[in-house]
Amino acid sequence: GAVVSQHPSWVICKSGTSVKIECRSLDFQATTMFWYRQFPKQSLMLMATSNEGSKATYEQGVEKDKFLINHASLTLSTLTVTSAHPEDSSFYICSISFGTAGTEAFFGQGTRLTVV
Amino acid sequence: SQKIEQNSEALNIQEGKTATLTCNYTNYSPAYLQWYRQDPGRGPVFLLLIRENEKEKRKERLKVTFDTTLKQSLFHITASQPADSATYLCALVYTGTASKLTFGTGTRLQVTL
Numbered sequence: 697g698a699v700v701s702q703h704p705s706w707v708i709c710k711s712g713t714s715v716k717i718e719c720r721s722l723d724f725q726a727t728t729m730f731w732y733r734q735f736p737k738q739s740l741m742l743m744a745t746s747n748e749g750s751k752a753t754y755e756q757g758v759e760k761d762k763f764l765i766n767h768a769s770l771t772l773s774t775l776t777v778t779s780a781h782p783e784d785s786s787f788y789i790c791s792i793s794f795g796t797a798g799t800e801a802f803f804g805q806g807t808r809l810t811v812v
Numbered sequence: 813s814q815k816i817e818q819n820s821e822a823l824n825i826q827e828g829k830t831a832t833l834t835c836n837y838t839n840y841s842p843a844y845l846q847w848y849r850q851d852p853g854r855g856p857v858f859l860l861l862i863r864e865n866e867k868e869k870r871k872e873r874l875k876v877t878f879d880t881t882l883k884q885s886l887f888h889i890t891a892s893q894p895a896d897s898a899t900y901l902c903a904l905v906y907t908g909t910a911s912k913l914t915f916g917t918g919t920r921l922q923v924t925l
Contacts, residue, residue, distance in 0.1 A: 700855075730912065737821075739901060739915040740856070789855045793911040800846065801903075801913055803855030 698724040700792055702804035709780055709811055717775045717807045719790030725770035726792040730801070731763075734787040746773040746790075780811040814839050816916040818902060824922045831892045833919045835885040835902030842904035845878055845885050846913070850899045859900075860887075892923045 699722040709715050719729055727748045732740040744765055745753040752765035764776040777784055787808055791801040819834040835845070843864055848856035862869045862878045862885065869876050875888040889896050899920045903913040 702855075728911070739917050740913075742912060742914070745912065787853075791855070791913075799911065800858035800861060801856075801911065803857070806853065806855045808853070 697800075698722075698726075698792055698794070698802040700790065700802050700804040702788075702790060702807050704807060705805060706808040707810070709809070711781055711811055712779055714776055714778045715780055715809060717777075717788055717790075717809075719773045719775070719804055721771045721792050724792065724794070726773075727770060728792070729767060729773040730791045730793075731765065731773075731775050732789045732791065734789060734806075740789060743775075748773075777809065780809070782811045785809055785811045814904070814914060816902065816904060816914060818900075818916040818919045820919065821917070822920045822922065824924065825892055827893060827923055827925050829892055831889040831896070831921055831923070833887040833900050833902075833921065835887065835916050837883050837904060837916075840906075841880040841883065842914075843907040844905040845876075846903045846905065847874075847876055847885075847887050848901045848903060850901055850918070852899075856901055889921075892921075894923045894925060897921055897923050 701720045703718045729746040731743045733743050734740045743758045746765045746767040748767045754760045767773040787806050789806040791803045793801045815838045817836045825831050846861045847859045850856040860876045862876050873890045877886045899918045901918045902916040
């Protein structure tokens, strides 16, 4: 399998500030990474697909200017929540897969964001 | 749009019994259906995958079935243990979507002694 590490595990920030979340693939070069958001007692919702060396692909309804994604290398993708507001408080999780359609995904441990 | 529903939000069973979780979807069938386990405050962990042309898959105490006519997958845990208590998510993958997962609502399983 693959090991995916997210940092930080949790973060508390003030409303209006920006927060960066890192997702690292420790033992696999991932050309594609996925970012999900999970609200309490709800399922994971795909936010965007992060593509190494090119622009991310955002799902419908996700503001690309608010959730900035950078996939500068094959092992690192970052998600920046800009001008965070309390409604952005959620559990953010990244994942990778080996690329072949349908193969299992490997998830990071998630980042709990609380905006106060 | 595709809607994926898993049976009750929570399922309580006694240790040693078989837990059966359901995953129902609308519209078109996926090329693959996957099941994940998620513990509180953690990311999901892959359990099993079944393809649209497969009826059943097994792995140790786990069994998954896939019925494209009923648009349903069943996930069974036999001889359940308290350590099996977690939230279980089904996820659909459609051809041509570059491994994007569409998750179900999840079922929280509680196995008691």
